[in-house]
Amino acid sequence: MAAATDGMSEGMVKKVDAAKGKITIKHGPLKNLGMPGMTMVFKAASMDMLKKVKPGDTVHFVAEDVGGTLTVTQLESAQ
Numbered sequence: 389m390a391a392a393t394d395g396m397s398e399g400m401v402k403k404v405d406a407a408k409g410k411i412t413i414k415h416g417p418l419k420n421l422g423m424p425g426m427t428m429v430f431k432a433a434s435m436d437m438l439k440k441v442k443p444g445d446t447v448h449f450v451a452e453d454v455g456g457t458l459t460v461t462q463l464e465s466a467q
């Protein structure tokens with residue numbers, strides 16, 4: 389079985405908007421989305437996910453296109 393971090397991307401949390409369920413991440417290249425590194429807003433797959441991180445945190449995450457919305461489906465602090 390592959391390690392949990394395989395396929396996860398690294399980024400830094402810039403902003404957490406729990407009320408709207410959104411998170412802004414400065415991220416490196418996202419191979420699965422064919423996206424270069426940038427800072428952007430993602431929808432969070434769950435509200436609980438946003439409680440575990442704060443601005444300035446380095447995170448490992450998975451972002452996917454869910455029905456046309458770029459959504460963070462996995463998120464964990466890298467500390």
Ligand SMILES: [Cu+2]
Nearest residue numbers: 423426427428
């Ligand atoms: Cu991006």
